Every structure is written in structure tokens, then in C-alpha cells.
Amino acid sequence: MEILVSIGVGLLFAGGIFLVLRPRSFSVVLGFTLISYAVNILVFVAGLLDRDTPPLFLPGAARLADPLPQALVLTAIVIGFGMTAYLVALSLRSLGEHGTDTVDSDRDAGE
Amino acid sequence: MTVLLLVALLVLPLLWLPLIALAARHSRRAAGFAAGAAMLSGLAALAALAPQVFAGQVITATLPWFPEWGLDLALRLDGLGLLFVILIDGIGLLVVLYAYYYMPEADRLGRFYMLLLGFAAGMLGIVLAENILLLVLAWEVTSLASFLLIAYKFREREARIPARTALAVTGGGGLALLAGMILLGKMSGSFALSDILVRGDIVRADPLYPVMLVLVLLGVFTKSAQFPFHFWLPGAMAAPTPVSAYLHSATLVKAGVFVLARFYPVLSGTELWFTLVTTTGAFTFVFGAYRALFKNDFKGLLAYSTISHLGLIVMLFGLGTALAPVAAVFHIINHAVFKASLFMVAGIVDHECGTRDMRRVAGMFKVMPITATLGILAAGAMAGVPFLNGFLSKEMFFAAAVAKPLPGLWTWLLPAIATVGGILSVGYSARFVHDVFFNGDAVDLPRIPHEPVRWIRLPVEVLVGLVLLVGLLPQLALGPILRLASGAVLMAPVPPFTLALWHGFNLPLVMSIAALGGGAFYYLRRETLYSFHARLTRLLPGHGLDAVAFERAYAGAATAAQAIVRAIDHQSIRQYLALLFGLAIALATWSWFGAAETGLAGPLPLAAVDAPALFAFAALLIGLGGTLWFHRSGLLALVFLSVIGLVAVLVFVRFAAPDLALTQVAVEVATITLLVLALRYLPRNIAAAAPVDTRRWRDAILAAVGGTGTALLCYAMLTRPFETISGFYTAQALPGGGGTNVVNVILVDFRGFDTLGEIAVLAMAALGVQALLAGLKLTPAATNARPAETQFIMLRMMMQPLLPLALAVAAYIFLRGHNLPGGGFVAGMIAAMALMMQYIAGGAAFAEKHLRIDYIRILGAGLLIAAATGIASLAFGAPFLASAHAGIAVPVIGHVELASAMIFDLGILLTVFAALMLILTELAVLRRHEPVL
Incomplete structure (x- = not known):
């Protein structure tokens, strides 16, 4: 299971890096989202995988999952959305100002 | 009171700055009075402190500033500082x-006086600093202020060019000094001067002493x-x-020689x-003395003379004989007095003649006899003519040069250098007097x-008066303060010396x-x-290291830097x-291989892989692939992206x-909605317009690694055990936070301050989008979409009754959040998505009607509520964001644990809700600019 999770995180990261480096802003947004998934899952599994009880302090509950990574990731997910939105707005603004949806100036995008 | 006066010494020039600015707006004269008053007030504060200093006290005041860096606002007034404050404020006044x-x-003079006062404050900071880092700070102030003045x-x-050169040289030196001072502080274990001055032996024995000395x-x-x-x-x-x-x-x-004097006992x-x-x-x-003779510009002559005299003072500090530092301090005073007056005379002549070229200026004695007399007296002091102050200190210099024992023939070297320098000094002084004031008549x-106005001469008269007073009655005029200042330099009893014109017929006299x-x-x-x-x-x-060569090097460095930047x-x-x-x-x-343990797998056993996990993994592969x-084809990529999002949801479900x-789930919906909205505006012909992407392989390798x-x-x-602080949170959630959902308690209680920051970031992002x-x-890309009103009839039918639900x-999710999964974040997003679905289903007309809600206001209200909760706890004497909780019985629902958290x-809920709505509706509003739907 650990191996599977690790490979999954690695794949998401690799895909994210690749897309973030593409010339068009939409791809960058996609890549950014992928990296967010990867990082969120990576931080989340820092709580380790072997505890099956949600971190609810209910009667009879034992071996609670680690609540701290969950709390960190919860806000990270929400802020990730904020950043994605900002990135989208930025690329739309750039499109409106320059008429192009590439990340870099035209000179460089063609490389 | 004493401490207050000491601080006032440093701060007064700065306090006067705004007044000078105001006064300059009124009139030139008012600006002058304000600036003069600033200098005078400094002298007055010093006068109040002087008796204590003369009584042998060292007045200090310390205010912690950055104690962890060793930087304190620590001031100190001793004999040396007193002398320099008199020079700075006194000559400043003139x-x-x-x-x-x-x-x-x-010139309204406002800028001039403010710069002058700012510079004076920097100088005062140097001479009054008890903390050596503060000294360096003040040193930098003088570098900057002098740059602006030049x-x-x-x-x-x-x-501009010389100012830049001066800044580069003195500023660069300032960096070296900073490094030196940090080293000195580390060596002596303190950045306070009082400590350092008594730890000279430790410092000199330190192996890094040579490095530190060179830097200083x-x-x-x-x-x-x-x-x-x-x-x-x-x-x-x-x-x-x-x-x-x-x-x-x-x-x-x-300032330079002051540092030599200040650290004399240590270094x-x-x-x-x-x-x-x-x-x-x-x-x-x-x-300096040699070069001075050949300057045709008399101000340039004085400049080289200044270099030469500074060399003399530095040399005296280096000699190390008993009386050499006393002579150095003495010459610091004398040089300040006669050189200031000489520059002023030079300025008057320049002002009257319109040129500083000694090949044209001549015969000024006939034109302005009073000014000329003053100038001749001051120049005499510069040359070391008897009955003028310069003579006395120069003779002490000769005596010190003679007193320094060196082996063999070297004995003669120092006196010889001193005599040669003396000869050259007399030579350029003679040229200054002869060429400017005599030498026939001026040409062209x-x-x-003509003789200048009365008042411009007053400062010169005061200074030349001092030249004469010290020259004739040295012991009376300067004896006490020289003894005091020298004592502060030596940090030891001052060896007996007498300031007198006549010491008998001895070698220095010869x-x-x-x-x-x-x-x-x-x-x-x-x-x-x-x-x-x-x-x-x-x-x-080329003269080797000359200003021109420096300027050339400077320009070369700038060009090279630009070229490098352009290249990379x-x-x-x-x-x-x-x-x-x-x-x-x-x-x-690097950090992996640098770690002590580089093995990959840790000791923890692996969990078994089950069928759902494999299924999720397969879904991930499909989504990612x-x-x-399709990353260049817009909508299709989004479909696959949402698959990955759902896999993430599954991961969260699977691992509790x-x-x-x-x-x-909520964010997934919001993100996809957002991207779909945005996609409408991005060019459709992505594939056609896409440039050949030659970096693909490089990026693929980067991504793979x-x-x-x-x-x-x-x-x-995942395979290593490690201790975290989570145990504390889990144990304290119910007794301390009053909630059983540990995640929520962490968010709103234990780490509430973080959360406040995080929703603030979200709010900022939303405002940024707006x-x-x-x-x-x-203009949206061409689309075959029909108006929304006719598009989603079924959806609209369903959505309207669904909204209240x-x-x-x-x-519900919000209310149970403290104890069961849920809370402000999720609830806010669900509410936002519920409303958003209405907009999507209702189309542009519906949105038009309902978009009037001011989400920015709700955003602000949410943040305010969250912050106010924190502040409220302050009112109860608890720390920021501390929470209180109590259980109450509510009919129907039963026992409810209510927490102030x-x-x-609720603040979180409102902020998240408003941020989402603001972002999404802004994109929706964009749609209204579409020509026809």
C-alpha cells in the first residue's frame, strides 16, 4: 500500500512539473492543480497509513488517525483553490492585456 | 535626566528636521535659524552633561533594540565623545x-540644512555609540548623508560622479568595518564598548585578530x-x-581617525x-603634501592638504609612544579648526572671484584685506608656524617621531619622514598664501x-580666533579637554605633558x-x-588608483554585470x-545523501494492497494520462482532472x-466550475496556435526526476516511525477544546491563529481575482452554446427547490463540525456551491438579478467575526483566540457542547463562502460582456 501511494504521489508530481513548464497558461493551471493534489496527499499521509479510525474522539474509539496533517491539509485544499482562482484570473488578465495566453512573451514562447 | 540628555544629544538634530522643513517653506532665514538652533540645542545638552564627564564619569544609556543580534540602542559619553560632539555641533553651527x-x-536651504543635520546626526551616532554595531549603523548614515551632500x-x-565614487569607497569601507566589528564583538564576547575596551588582551591574542584588524x-x-x-x-x-x-x-x-582613537586600547x-x-x-x-603643491585649484590644494594631515594623525596613532595619541587628539582639534576656516576663506574667494584657479586668482590681499589676513593666519597654522595652533601639535608630532625607537638606521627614518612632510606642508601652504593673496594682480x-558681507566672515573670525588662542595660550585653552579626551583614548592615566610654546632647544624644534x-x-x-x-x-x-581609473572600473563592472544578466x-x-x-x-x-541514514526503506511493515486501492490507482493513471x-484541448483535460480529484477524495476516505x-469534494466542484468558466475565454485553436515546444524533453526529464x-x-x-505533537491535540481536544472532532478543534482552537491567517490569505486571493x-x-471564443435559459431546463426545475435544502x-454540517466531520470550511463551500448551481441553472438573466449581493462585504464581515473572537478572549484576560466552552441542553437536539470557537x-464559514462566490461571480460577470448569448 505504501508503495502504491508513493508511486501515485510521484506520478502526480511528475505530471504537475511537466504541465507547469508548458508554454500555455491553461496547462500551467492544470499542472498547478496536479502539484496541489500531490503535495496535499504527501502531507496527509505523513500521518501514516495504518490507523483506520477517523480522528473523532468518540466513546470506544481507539487508534485515532493523526489529526494534525489533516488539519494542515484541510486549509491547504481551500487555499489551493484560492491560488488556482488567482492564477486563472492572472492568465485571463494577461490574455486581455496582451491578447495571448502564453506564459512568456511571444519571443520566448516559440522556442 | 542624565540619560535623557544623552539621548537628546543624538536625537535633537533629527527632531529639528521637520521644523527645518516647515521653516524653509516660510523663509530662508527661518530655515537658517532652525538649523542653527538644532546645533545650539545639541551644545546646550552637552553643556549640561559636561560637568559629569569632566568629573571622570562615563555616561551610558542602554535601550534594548535587537538583543538577539547584539544590537542595542546604547549610548556613551566620555571625554573623547565630548570633544567630538563639541567639534560636530560647534563647527556645525558655524x-x-x-x-x-x-x-x-x-536656494531655500531646506534640503541643504536637513541633509546637513542628518549628516550631523550620523556623526553624533558614531561618536556617542556604546554599541559597536550601532556605531557601524551611524557610520553608514554618514556615508549616505555625505553622498547626498556631495x-x-x-x-x-x-x-554626481564624485558623489558616487565617495559613496562606493566609503560605503565599501563601511562593509569591511561591519565585518570587522562583528568579528571584534565575537572575540570579546560583547558588542558593548565598555566591555570591549577592557578586553584588549583577549582580542589581541585571538588568532583572528589580524583579519579583524585589517577589516577595521x-x-x-x-x-x-x-x-x-x-x-x-x-x-x-x-x-x-x-x-x-x-x-x-x-x-x-x-570619523575614521575617531575609530582609531576609540579602539586604541583594544587594537x-x-x-x-x-x-x-x-x-x-x-x-x-x-x-598628500607632495600632491597638494601641484593643484592649481586652491580648493583641490586644501583637499590634498586634508589627506596629508589625516595621514599625520593616522601615523601618530600608529607610533605607539606614550604621547603620540595625545598629539593625535591635539592635532584632530587643531586641524578641524584651521581647516574649516581655510575652506571657508577659500569659499569666500571663490564666491567673490568666480573661479578657484590660482593661475587667475591673485592679489586678494589688496581686495579683501580682512579675509586675507584670516586666511593667512589659518594657512600659517596649516604650515606649523609658531604662535598658531598647528605649530604646537606638529611639534608634538615631531617629538613623537623622534621618541619612537627603531633598530639601527631605521631610527632616522621616522624623523626624516616627519621633516620631509613638514617641508612639503610649508611649501603648499606658502603657495596658497602667495598665489591667492599676493602674486601681483588677478587676471581674467x-x-x-571685494570684501564680503560682514556676517559670512564671522565664522571664520571665530575659528581663526581659536587658532590664535590655542597657539598663544594652549594650556589654558585646551589643556583640560585634551587631557580628558586623551584619557578616554588611552583608558589609562595620561602621561604628563605640557602644552607650551617653548620646550627648550630640542630636536623637535630643530x-x-x-x-x-x-x-x-x-x-x-x-x-x-x-x-x-x-x-x-x-x-x-594614469596615476594608477586615481578617481578616473576608479570610475572606469566602476563603469566596467556595471557593464559586465548587465552583460551577465542579459546572458543568463x-x-x-x-x-x-x-x-x-x-x-x-x-x-x-544533496540533503538526502548528506543525511546520516541514507537507506530508503524504514523499519515499519508495509500494509497490504487491497482491490479498492488498485482500482483507485488505475483511476489515477487514467486521469493523469x-x-x-489532452492538456491542450481544454474541456477534455478538465474531465480527466476531475477524475484525479475524485481519487484524492477516495484516498482521504480510505485513510480515515x-x-x-x-x-x-466541495473544492473539486468549485475548481471545475471555475476552470470551465475560464475556458470560455481561452483561444480554442490551441493546437493550431501552439508553438513548437522544443523544451518538452528537458521538462520531461525534470518531471521524471x-x-x-x-x-x-x-x-x-511512510516506512519510518516518528514522534509528532499530534498526541497532545488528540488528548486535549475534548477537555481543552470542547469538541470531539479533533481536526476541527485544531483548526478553530489550538491553531486558530494559523487558520485566521489562512482565511485572510483566501480573502486576499479573492480580492486579487476581483x-x-x-x-x-x-471576447469568448466562438461557441455553439445556446442561451442558458433554454439550456438547462431540467436542472433549473430541480435546483430551485433544492436551494433551501x-x-x-x-x-447542519457547520453546526456539527466541532464534534463530527464538518465545520466552517466545508459548510461555507457547500453554501457557495448551492448558490452557484442556481446561477448556472438560471443563466445570465437570473445571475444578473441576483449578483447584486456584495460579497466583499460578507468577506470582510467573516474576517472581522473571526478576528473579533480572538480579541474578545483578550478582554477576558486570556490570550488571543483562546476559547471557552460549556455544555447546554437544547430541546429536541439534546445536549450540545457550545464553544466560543x-x-x-462562523467567521471561517462566511469568509470561505464569500471568497468562493466573489471569485466565481467575477468570472460569471465577465460573461455579461459577451456580445450575444
């Missing part, structure tokens, strides 16, 4: 008066214009003459000190000179006579010397990102994180 008459009428006529290139001396030599860093000083003559009179007599260049007494300081001083002394002057006689002869034979010098300059073209920076964000990833990978690799494959799963690294890291982490999209007009769910959670 310069203020002088400048009022010297500067052109059109470039006072900033519209002229001739003023670099600072000193650059500031005090010692060879080979002297070249900035003649250039600085581009400043208005009052500035030169201030900077190059009593203040800026004296001096070693072979290295003697070699470096004496050699540099001696060479500069002779070199731009103006007709040297004085030789210097005067030799100087006269030297000046008479000047024609021979001029031709010799002309031949010498032809032999040595293609102004490409993609390149920056690639570099960033590359660097991150390199750092991670699809996203990558219901809160995260809920949040992820980065992904593999992350996977390995993840695996290494600002970015405001006024943006975009969805909002009820949001409220829930109000905080």
Missing part, C-alpha cells in the same frame, strides 16, 4: 551660519582618505564649500598595528571681487625650523618642481520555474479523513 550667506539666494548640485554631472582599518582608511583610498576626497570638492568645510575638517574624514600595541597604521599614515602624509576674473626653512626654499624653487612633476606624470600615465536571464517565467525545480531537486538530493494527453474528503524523488521521499517517510478581472473585457445541509468557525 557652517550653518556660513552657508546661509554662501549659498545662492534662490551630490547637492545633483543636476550637474560633475557633482579598511573602514578607517577609506573614510579618512588614506592612500590608496584617498582619491574620492579631492573629487568630493564638487560639493558646495560649506559642505567641504564641514565634511573635511571636523566630521566625515575624522593597538601589536607589531601589525604599528606596521599597517604607521606606514599608511606616513605615506599618505608625504604623498569672471567677477570683480625639525620645525628645518621644515619652515626648507619649506620656504622648496616653494621658491617651485618652477623646477613643477617641471619635475610634469615629467613624473608623463612617466606614470531570458526573462522567461518558464525558465525561472525550470531553474526552481532543478534547484529544489538538487537541494533535496488523460490530463497530460472524513473532513478532508468532504472538503475535497522530480516525480521519482518525491515518490522515494514519500516511501521513506481586482484582476475588474474592467477586463474579453442545500443551505440546510450547509447549516464556533463563532470563530
Whole structure:
């Protein structure tokens, strides 16, 4: 299971890096989202995988999952959305100002 | 009271700055009075403190500033500081008066006086600093302020370039000094001067002492214009003459020798000190005096003379005989007095004649006899003529040179250097007097000179009066303060000395006579010397380290830097990102192999893989593959992206994180909605317009390495046990936070401050989106979409009755959040999505009608509620965001544990809700600019 999770995180990261480096802003947004998934899952599994009880302090509950990574990731997910939105707005603004949806100036995008 | 006065000494010039600005708006005269009052108030504060200092006290005041860096606002007033404060404020006062008459009428003087006062404050900071880092800070203030003063006529290139040179040299020296002071502080274990001064033995025994000494001396030599860093000083003559009179007599260049004096007990007494300081001083002394004779510009002559005299003072500090430091302090005072008056006289002559060229200016004695007399007396002091103050300190200098024992024939070297320097000094002084005031009649002057107004002469008269007073009655005039200041330099009883005109017929007297006689002869034979010098300059073209050479090097460095930047920076964000990833990978690799344990797998056993996990993994592969494959085709990529999002949800569900799963689902919906909205405006013909992407392989390799690294890291982490602080949170959630949902309790209670910051970031992002999209007009790409009103009939039918239900769910999720999965974040998003679905279903007309809600206001209200909860706890004497909770019985629902943190959670809910709505509706509003739907 650990191996599977690790490979999954690695794949998401690799895909994210690749897309973030593409010339068009939409791809960058996609890549950014992928990296967010990867990082969120990576931080989340820092709580380790072997505890099956949600971190609810209910009667009879034992071996609670680690609540701290969950709390960190919860806000990270929400802020990730904020950043994605900002990135989208930025690329739309750039499109409106320059008429192009590439990340870099035209000179460089063609490389 | 004493402490207050001490602080006032430093702060007063700064406090006067706004008043000067106001006064300058009123009139020139008011500005002058304000600036003068600033200097006078400093002198008054000093007068109140002086009795204690003369009684032998060292007054200190310490205010912690950055104690962890060793930087305190610590001040100290002892004999040496007292002397310098008198020089800074006293000569400053005279310069203020002088400048009022010297500067052109059109200049309102506000900027001038403010810069002057700012500079004076920096100087006062140097001489009053008890903390040596504060000293360096003040040192930098003087570098900056002097830069602005030298470039006072900033519209002229001739003023800007020398100012830049001065800043580069003295600023660079300041960096060296900073390094030196940090080393010194580490060696002595304290940054407080009082501690350092008594730990000289420890410092000198330290193996790093030579490094530290060289760094400190670099600072000193650059500031005090010692060879080979002297070249900035003649250039600085581009400043208005009052500035030169201030900077190059009593203040800026004296800052360097002040540091020599200040740290004399700690740094001096070693072979290295003697070699470096004496050699540099001696060479500069002779070199400056030699160069001074050949300057045709009399202000330039004075500039080189200043370099020479500074060399003399530095050399005295290097000698290390008992009386040498006393002589140095004495000469600091004398030089400040006669050089300030000489610069002022030079300024008057310049002002009256319109030129400073001694080949044209002549015969001024006939034109302005009073000014000329003053100038001649001051120049006499510069040459070391008896009955004037310069004679006395120069004779002490000769005595010190004789008193220094050196082996063998070297015994004669120092007295010889001193005598030669003396001869040269007399020579250039003679030229100044002869060429300016006598030597026939002036030729070809731009103006007709005459005696200047009465008041501009007053400062000169005061100074020359001091020259005479000290020259005639030295013991009476300066004896006590010299003893006091020397005592502060030596940190030991001052050896007996007498300030008298006549010490009997001894070797120093012979040297004085030789210097005067030799100087006269030297000046008479000047024609021979001029031709010799002309031949010498032809032999040595470029003069090595000259201002021109420096400027050339400076420009070269700037050009090279620009070329390098152009070569490596293609102004490409993609390149920056690639570099960033590359660097991150390199750092991670380095720290991995640098770690003690480099093995991959840890001791923890692996969990078994089950069928759902494999299914999820397969879904991930499909989602990722699809996203990558279709990343240029917009909508299709989004479909696959949402698959990945759902896999993330499954991961959260599988590994016991219901809160995260809920949040992820909600965010997933919001993200996809957002991207679909945005997609409408991006060009459709992506594939056609896409440029050939040659970096694909490089990026693929980067991605593969980065992904593999992350996977390995993840695996290494998952197979190792480690202790976290989570146990505390789990144990304290119910008793401390009053909630059973530990995640929620962490968010709204234990780490509430973090959460407050996080929702603030979200709010900022939303406002940023709003600002970015405001006024943006975009044409959507061609689409075959029909108007929304006719598009989603079924959806609209369903959505309207669903709205209350969805909002009820949001409220339920919110209320139970403290104990069961849910809370403000999730509830806020559910509410936002519920409303958003209405907009989507209702179409443009519906949105038009309902978009009037001011989400920014709700956003602000949410943040305010969250922050106010925190502040409320302050009112109860608890720390920021501390929570209280109590159980109450509510009919129907039963026992409810209410915590004040829930109000905080309400703030979160409102903020998240408003942020989402603001972002999405802004994009929806954009749609309204579409031509026809």
C-alpha cells in the first residue's frame, strides 16, 4: 500500500512539473492543480497509513488517525483553490492585456 | 535626566528636521535659524552633561533594540565623545551660519540644512555609540548623508560622479568595518564598548585578530582618505564649500581617525598595528603634501592638504609612544579648526572671484584685506608656524617621531619622514598664501571681487580666533579637554605633558625650523618642481588608483554585470520555474545523501494492497494520462482532472479523513466550475496556435526526476516511525477544546491563529481575482452554446427547490463540525456551491438579478467575526483566540457542547463562502460582456 501511494504521489508530481513548464497558461493551471493534489496527499499521509479510525474522539474509539496533517491539509485544499482562482484570473488578465495566453512573451514562447 | 540628555544629544538634530522643513517653506532665514538652533540645542545638552564627564564619569544609556543580534540602542559619553560632539555641533553651527550667506539666494536651504543635520546626526551616532554595531549603523548614515551632500548640485554631472565614487569607497569601507566589528564583538564576547575596551588582551591574542584588524582599518582608511583610498576626497570638492568645510575638517574624514582613537586600547600595541597604521599614515602624509603643491585649484590644494594631515594623525596613532595619541587628539582639534576656516576663506574667494584657479586668482590681499589676513593666519597654522595652533601639535608630532625607537638606521627614518612632510606642508601652504593673496594682480576674473558681507566672515573670525588662542595660550585653552579626551583614548592615566610654546632647544624644534626653512626654499624653487612633476606624470600615465581609473572600473563592472544578466536571464517565467525545480531537486538530493541514514526503506511493515486501492490507482493513471494527453484541448483535460480529484477524495476516505474528503469534494466542484468558466475565454485553436515546444524533453526529464524523488521521499517517510505533537491535540481536544472532532478543534482552537491567517490569505486571493478581472473585457471564443435559459431546463426545475435544502445541509454540517466531520470550511463551500448551481441553472438573466449581493462585504464581515473572537478572549484576560466552552441542553437536539470557537468557525464559514462566490461571480460577470448569448 505504501508503495502504491508513493508511486501515485510521484506520478502526480511528475505530471504537475511537466504541465507547469508548458508554454500555455491553461496547462500551467492544470499542472498547478496536479502539484496541489500531490503535495496535499504527501502531507496527509505523513500521518501514516495504518490507523483506520477517523480522528473523532468518540466513546470506544481507539487508534485515532493523526489529526494534525489533516488539519494542515484541510486549509491547504481551500487555499489551493484560492491560488488556482488567482492564477486563472492572472492568465485571463494577461490574455486581455496582451491578447495571448502564453506564459512568456511571444519571443520566448516559440522556442 | 542624565540619560535623557544623552539621548537628546543624538536625537535633537533629527527632531529639528521637520521644523527645518516647515521653516524653509516660510523663509530662508527661518530655515537658517532652525538649523542653527538644532546645533545650539545639541551644545546646550552637552553643556549640561559636561560637568559629569569632566568629573571622570562615563555616561551610558542602554535601550534594548535587537538583543538577539547584539544590537542595542546604547549610548556613551566620555571625554573623547565630548570633544567630538563639541567639534560636530560647534563647527556645525558655524557652517550653518556660513552657508546661509554662501549659498545662492534662490536656494531655500531646506534640503541643504536637513541633509546637513542628518549628516550631523550620523556623526553624533558614531561618536556617542556604546554599541559597536550601532556605531557601524551611524557610520553608514554618514556615508549616505555625505553622498547626498556631495551630490547637492545633483543636476550637474560633475557633482554626481564624485558623489558616487565617495559613496562606493566609503560605503565599501563601511562593509569591511561591519565585518570587522562583528568579528571584534565575537572575540570579546560583547558588542558593548565598555566591555570591549577592557578586553584588549583577549582580542589581541585571538588568532583572528589580524583579519579583524585589517577589516577595521579598511573602514578607517577609506573614510579618512588614506592612500590608496584617498582619491574620492579631492573629487568630493564638487560639493558646495560649506559642505567641504564641514565634511573635511571636523566630521566625515575624522570619523575614521575617531575609530582609531576609540579602539586604541583594544587594537593597538601589536607589531601589525604599528606596521599597517604607521606606514599608511606616513605615506599618505608625504604623498598628500607632495600632491597638494601641484593643484592649481586652491580648493583641490586644501583637499590634498586634508589627506596629508589625516595621514599625520593616522601615523601618530600608529607610533605607539606614550604621547603620540595625545598629539593625535591635539592635532584632530587643531586641524578641524584651521581647516574649516581655510575652506571657508577659500569659499569666500571663490564666491567673490568666480573661479578657484590660482593661475587667475591673485592679489586678494589688496581686495579683501580682512579675509586675507584670516586666511593667512589659518594657512600659517596649516604650515606649523609658531604662535598658531598647528605649530604646537606638529611639534608634538615631531617629538613623537623622534621618541619612537627603531633598530639601527631605521631610527632616522621616522624623523626624516616627519621633516620631509613638514617641508612639503610649508611649501603648499606658502603657495596658497602667495598665489591667492599676493602674486601681483588677478587676471581674467569672471567677477570683480571685494570684501564680503560682514556676517559670512564671522565664522571664520571665530575659528581663526581659536587658532590664535590655542597657539598663544594652549594650556589654558585646551589643556583640560585634551587631557580628558586623551584619557578616554588611552583608558589609562595620561602621561604628563605640557602644552607650551617653548620646550627648550630640542630636536623637535630643530625639525620645525628645518621644515619652515626648507619649506620656504622648496616653494621658491617651485618652477623646477613643477617641471619635475610634469615629467613624473608623463612617466606614470594614469596615476594608477586615481578617481578616473576608479570610475572606469566602476563603469566596467556595471557593464559586465548587465552583460551577465542579459546572458543568463531570458526573462522567461518558464525558465525561472525550470531553474526552481532543478534547484529544489538538487537541494533535496544533496540533503538526502548528506543525511546520516541514507537507506530508503524504514523499519515499519508495509500494509497490504487491497482491490479498492488498485482500482483507485488505475483511476489515477487514467486521469493523469488523460490530463497530460489532452492538456491542450481544454474541456477534455478538465474531465480527466476531475477524475484525479475524485481519487484524492477516495484516498482521504480510505485513510480515515472524513473532513478532508468532504472538503475535497466541495473544492473539486468549485475548481471545475471555475476552470470551465475560464475556458470560455481561452483561444480554442490551441493546437493550431501552439508553438513548437522544443523544451518538452528537458521538462520531461525534470518531471521524471522530480516525480521519482518525491515518490522515494514519500516511501521513506511512510516506512519510518516518528514522534509528532499530534498526541497532545488528540488528548486535549475534548477537555481543552470542547469538541470531539479533533481536526476541527485544531483548526478553530489550538491553531486558530494559523487558520485566521489562512482565511485572510483566501480573502486576499479573492480580492486579487476581483481586482484582476475588474474592467477586463474579453471576447469568448466562438461557441455553439445556446442561451442558458433554454439550456438547462431540467436542472433549473430541480435546483430551485433544492436551494433551501442545500443551505440546510450547509447549516447542519457547520453546526456539527466541532464534534463530527464538518465545520466552517466545508459548510461555507457547500453554501457557495448551492448558490452557484442556481446561477448556472438560471443563466445570465437570473445571475444578473441576483449578483447584486456584495460579497466583499460578507468577506470582510467573516474576517472581522473571526478576528473579533480572538480579541474578545483578550478582554477576558486570556490570550488571543483562546476559547471557552460549556455544555447546554437544547430541546429536541439534546445536549450540545457550545464553544466560543464556533463563532470563530462562523467567521471561517462566511469568509470561505464569500471568497468562493466573489471569485466565481467575477468570472460569471465577465460573461455579461459577451456580445450575444
